[in-house]
Amino acid sequence: xxxxxxxxxxxxxxxxxxxxxxRERMLETxxxxxxxxxxxxxxxxxLEYAEILTGKGGEESDRLIYQFKDHGGRDVALRFDLTVPFxxxxxxxxxxxxxxxxxxxxxxxxxxxxxxxGRYREFWQCDFDTIGTHANAADIEIALVIHDLxxxxxxxxxxxxxxxxxxxxxxxxxxxxxxxxVPLLRALDKLPKIGADKVCDEMQRTAGVTADQARQIxxxxxxxxxxxxxxxxxxxxxxxxxxxxxxxxRLRELLAVAxxxxxxxxxxxIDLAICRGLDYYTGxxxxxxxxxxxxxxNVCSSGRYGNLASHYTKQQLxxxxxxxxxxxxxxxxxxxxxxxxxSTPAPVLIVQFDPARLGAYQNLxxxxxxxxxxxxxxxxxxxxxxxxxYAERRGFxxxxxxxxxxxxxxxxxxxxxxxRTETAVDDAEVVEFVRSxxx
Amino acid sequence: xxxxxxxxxxxxxxxxxxxxxxRERMLETxxxxxxxxxxxxxxxxxLEYAEILTGKGGEESDRLIYQFKDHGGRDVALRFDLTVPFxxxxxxxxxxxxxxxxxxxxxxxxxxxxxxxGRYREFWQCDFDTIGTHANAADIEIALVIHDLxxxxxxxxxxxxxxxxxxxxxxxxxxxxxxxxVPLLRALDKLPKIGADKVCDEMQRTAGVTADQARQIxxxxxxxxxxxxxxxxxxxxxxxxxxxxxxxxRLRELLAVAxxxxxxxxxxxIDLAICRGLDYYTGxxxxxxxxxxxxxxNVCSSGRYGNLASHYTKQQLxxxxxxxxxxxxxxxxxxxxxxxxxSTPAPVLIVQFDPARLGAYQNLxxxxxxxxxxxxxxxxxxxxxxxxxYAERRGFxxxxxxxxxxxxxxxxxxxxxxxRTETAVDDAEVVEFVRSxxx
Numbered sequence: 001x002x003x004x005x006x007x008x009x010x011x012x013x014x015x016x017x018x019x020x021x022x023r024e025r026m027l028e029t030x031x032x033x034x035x036x037x038x039x040x041x042x043x044x045x046x047l048e049y050a051e052i053l054t055g056k057g058g059e060e061s062d063r064l065i066y067q068f069k070d071h072g073g074r075d076v077a078l079r080f081d082l083t084v085p086f087x088x089x090x091x092x093x094x095x096x097x098x099x100x101x102x103x104x105x106x107x108x109x110x111x112x113x114x115x116x117x118g119r120y121r122e123f124w125q126c127d128f129d130t131i132g133t134h135a136n137a138a139d140i141e142i143a144l145v146i147h148d149l150x151x152x153x154x155x156x157x158x159x160x161x162x163x164x165x166x167x168x169x170x171x172x173x174x175x176x177x178x179x180x181x182v183p184l185l186r187a188l189d190k191l192p193k194i195g196a197d198k199v200c201d202e203m204q205r206t207a208g209v210t211a212d213q214a215r216q217i218x219x220x221x222x223x224x225x226x227x228x229x230x231x232x233x234x235x236x237x238x239x240x241x242x243x244x245x246x247x248x249x250r251l252r253e254l255l256a257v258a259x260x261x262x263x264x265x266x267x268x269x270i271d272l273a274i275c276r277g278l279d280y281y282t283g284x285x286x287x288x289x290x291x292x293x294x295x296x297x298n299v300c301s302s303g304r305y306g307n308l309a310s311h312y313t314k315q316q317l318x319x320x321x322x323x324x325x326x327x328x329x330x331x332x333x334x335x336x337x338x339x340x341x342x343s344t345p346a347p348v349l350i351v352q353f354d355p356a357r358l359g360a361y362q363n364l365x366x367x368x369x370x371x372x373x374x375x376x377x378x379x380x381x382x383x384x385x386x387x388x389x390y391a392e393r394r395g396f397x398x399x400x401x402x403x404x405x406x407x408x409x410x411x412x413x414x415x416x417x418x419x420r421t422e423t424a425v426d427d428a429e430v431v432e433f434v435r436s437x438x439x
Numbered sequence: 440x441x442x443x444x445x446x447x448x449x450x451x452x453x454x455x456x457x458x459x460x461x462r463e464r465m466l467e468t469x470x471x472x473x474x475x476x477x478x479x480x481x482x483x484x485x486l487e488y489a490e491i492l493t494g495k496g497g498e499e500s501d502r503l504i505y506q507f508k509d510h511g512g513r514d515v516a517l518r519f520d521l522t523v524p525f526x527x528x529x530x531x532x533x534x535x536x537x538x539x540x541x542x543x544x545x546x547x548x549x550x551x552x553x554x555x556x557g558r559y560r561e562f563w564q565c566d567f568d569t570i571g572t573h574a575n576a577a578d579i580e581i582a583l584v585i586h587d588l589x590x591x592x593x594x595x596x597x598x599x600x601x602x603x604x605x606x607x608x609x610x611x612x613x614x615x616x617x618x619x620x621v622p623l624l625r626a627l628d629k630l631p632k633i634g635a636d637k638v639c640d641e642m643q644r645t646a647g648v649t650a651d652q653a654r655q656i657x658x659x660x661x662x663x664x665x666x667x668x669x670x671x672x673x674x675x676x677x678x679x680x681x682x683x684x685x686x687x688x689r690l691r692e693l694l695a696v697a698x699x700x701x702x703x704x705x706x707x708x709i710d711l712a713i714c715r716g717l718d719y720y721t722g723x724x725x726x727x728x729x730x731x732x733x734x735x736x737n738v739c740s741s742g743r744y745g746n747l748a749s750h751y752t753k754q755q756l757x758x759x760x761x762x763x764x765x766x767x768x769x770x771x772x773x774x775x776x777x778x779x780x781x782s783t784p785a786p787v788l789i790v791q792f793d794p795a796r797l798g799a800y801q802n803l804x805x806x807x808x809x810x811x812x813x814x815x816x817x818x819x820x821x822x823x824x825x826x827x828x829y830a831e832r833r834g835f836x837x838x839x840x841x842x843x844x845x846x847x848x849x850x851x852x853x854x855x856x857x858x859r860t861e862t863a864v865d866d867a868e869v870v871e872f873v874r875s876x877x878x
Contacts, residue, residue, distance in 0.1 A: 003752065005751070006527045006531040006748075007488065008483075008484055008487070009484065009487065009488060009513065009515060013484070014482070014484070014528055014531070014532065015480075015481055015482035015483070016535075016536060017479035017542070020480040020481055021480060023482075024480050031463070035813050037813070037815060038783055038814070038815025040456035040784055041456060041459040041784070042455055042456060042459055043453070044453050044454070045447055045453070045561050046549070046561060047560075047561065048448065052445070052446075066507075066510075068508075070448070070551065072449070074449075076448060089445075091445035092445040092446065093455060097782070098832065100817075102815070103456070108485060110485070112509060121486075133819055137797055137818040138818040140801070141818070257797045257801055259798070261798060261801035309445070311442065311443055312442060312443055312444070312445035313442065343479055345473075345474035345478070346474060346477035352576065355576075358576055358696045359695060359696040362579070362696055362699065366583075366700050369475040369587075372475075373475075374474050374475045374477060376476060376541070377576065378576075379539050379569065379574040379576040379577040393537065
């Protein structure tokens with residue numbers, strides 16, 4: 001038989017244990033946080049009717065979609081994000097599910113991207129949203145969830161920057177530019193990358209505004225200081241517009257409730273320069289940055305939108321949601337040394353010294369597992385050196401060894417692999433001893 | 440804008456929270472058990488080169504594979520199981536990963552099945568294997584894992600039936616039919632469905648054996664009794680063949696180690712009639728049945744194989760593994776009333792009685808979440824009746840209510856939704872009170 005070369009497609013990758021263990025841990029942490037707020041899990045198929053997915057993110061996005069005909073000749077496509085399937089899902093089921101509806105959704109998506117920039121064609125997304133309510137309470141909760149996600153993942157130094165589209169929309173209304181919001185937002189979104197002068201140029205070029213108008217918008221975005229003083233100046237300078245005033249009220253309420261709920265004040269920062277380029281967003285905007293590693297970019301962004309599922313239903317479904325940047329966070333955790341390089345989920349290896357004692361080895365393993373301590377029994381009675389090498393290479397913490405001498409004395413040799421120190425421990429005390437060495 | 444009908448493809452389904460919550464719980468339980476034995480998670484792409492996947496399960500299987508050309512004109516296909524991608528993965532990475540290698544893999548697979556029999560075209564598989572060792576210790580461990588999976592999922596009455604191909608292979612060798620093993624196994628596999636007479640006919644027809652030879656094979660499969668007596672009779676009647684004797688030795692060792700490890704004896708049963716129809720298997724065979732619901736079929740089957748990845752590498756990779764039947768187990772749990780019909784992962788709803796108190800509501804919610812108690816704050820200050828109706832419909836256990844009177848007295852009204860009883864609880868004691876009511 002001629003062999004087939006074992007390889008993955010360009011732009012795709014395998015996840016061996018060393019990559020998969022931290023990914024699973026991250027997904028579990030996120031699930032725990034979502035559930036603690038009452039967000040419920042959903043899933044949707046990887047494949048949808050092509051008409052459901054295409055035309056939702058513009059032409060360029062459509063070109064990236066994997067499309068084909070299925071066995072029944074239907075035009076089908078692989079989902080390229082979790083937002084469009086959620087919109088379809090909501091339109092289809094919201095009558096039965098009722099509102100408000102809070103969901104999280106984690107899963108792979110597929111895009112036929114150019115792989116030149118290290119992009120993968122299959123990657124995971126992790127979204128959460130509350131739909132069916134205009135209430136600011138839902139927006140506030142999203143900020144609390146982002147905060148808890150970051151701390152639960154082990155990050156301490158981060159900043160959630162917050163804005164509200166209503167603030168800028170009020171200004172645009174005042175200066176008669178409400179109908180130019182789309183190109184203006186798109187230009188403003190580039191501020192951190194290209195600077196104020198180039199944004200000013202672009203606004204004049206693409207939105208047809210005057211230099212003075214562009215400068216007025218940039219002046220709003222440039223308001224800086226502590227949250228209280230920014231809001232006070234906003235109110236004094238722009239608060240006469242009802243829309244802007246409502247934006248300010250919502251931002252104030254968000255900060256007040258978060259503080260009363262117990263979120264440290266310095267974790268939330270009003271930042272009038274963040275706007276997210278899409279006109280899809282209508283209210284609160286969030287971006288989350290790590291302060292110790294700003295070059296990694298925004299790791300959790302989100303916003304309030306006016307209508308989720310307009311392509312599929314006449315029912316208005318406002319909502320607010322966010323997307324956790326799993327790959328960026330994993331990269332950050334790797335750089336910060338927050339991920340141990342292990343390829344076993346179990347900390348304890350029981351060496352198979354004497355094959356006739358397999359029952360005794362598995363008996364101790366079960367006792368340890370009963371206390372939540374992952375324990376592997378090496379399957380073969382190889383030389384101890386080879387078994388210990390296996391244990392070190394995979395990243396086990398402890399190796400337990402017993403031969404006829406130890407069985408006669410009813411003890412286990414507990415070997416701490418990092419220090420290569422060994423302790424003889426009584427069989428009756430070994431579970432407690434192992435527990436104490438692992439915490 | 441004309442609306443697009445929101446619908447899923449034929450053979451595909453959405454998972455709303457009421458379906459997804461039990462699925463996630465089941466996957467988490469399985470993960471916990473796998474990890475406790477040192478099985479490590481891996482993942483592989485949904486899409487592979489078509490040549491990797493096709494031709495591995497016969498023509499009929501190939502017809503079910505979703506195949507198409509990607510943006511680069513490559514012939515690609517969606518995985519139809521997790522075994523073939525694992526074989527490709529092992530061939531590609533085993534040099535780096537080293538052996539023995541223990542992995543679990545959970546994820547969706549796709550088959551363009553006929554949907555007439557309620558089959559879905561997208562479903563989850565959940566596989567675990569140890570590869571790179573011939574040791575019986577690995578086979579024994581698989582039985583222990585199956586046992587712990589079943590008990591951790593909440594099943595008490597089940598039976599893991601065990602056989603070893605070596606037993607039958609020895610007999611076939613003795614009566615000169617070793618080269619007819621494939622059609623004979625395929626016929627024998629139908630024994631529970633069509634009975635001994637029809638199996639006997641089929642053996643004669645498809646394997647070209649005599650009626651007497653077929654009866655000899657069926658006589659072996661019919662040996663019954665407690666484990667010890669079955670093994671003793673096997674030994675006495677067939678033990679002279681070396682292959683059969685090795686099969687018996689392995690079965691004996693499995694039972695002895697499992698018992699010493701602490702598995703109740705009645706959970707493991709030698710059953711010489713189970714054989715699994717594929718010639719892929721070479722040693723231990725397992726099938727798992729629920730005793731209180733036998734019509735649901737085998738919920739966890741597995742076996743030892745001689746060579747996992749022969750299509751992709753010359754390296755011999757023997758192994759032993761199993762597949763957990765997630766959908767069958769979920770169906771069983773539903774029938775047994777083991778799944779509460781809830782669509783929220785959080786047990787506590789805090790009613791939004793006074794919108795000015797949102798900070799206080801979120802403050803209590805955070806205190807409860809800190810103790811691992813999922814707590815949702817209703818986002819709008821609707822009428823209490825509407826909020827309680829929402830809570831009941833979703834399956835919350837407790838609703839917490841406080842208005843100006845309660846805030847003045849520093850108490851919370853804790854409403855037990857199933858009984859509609861209400862207790863006023865001091866704010867300082869409310870976390871402890873809620874905890875006690877939920878356990």
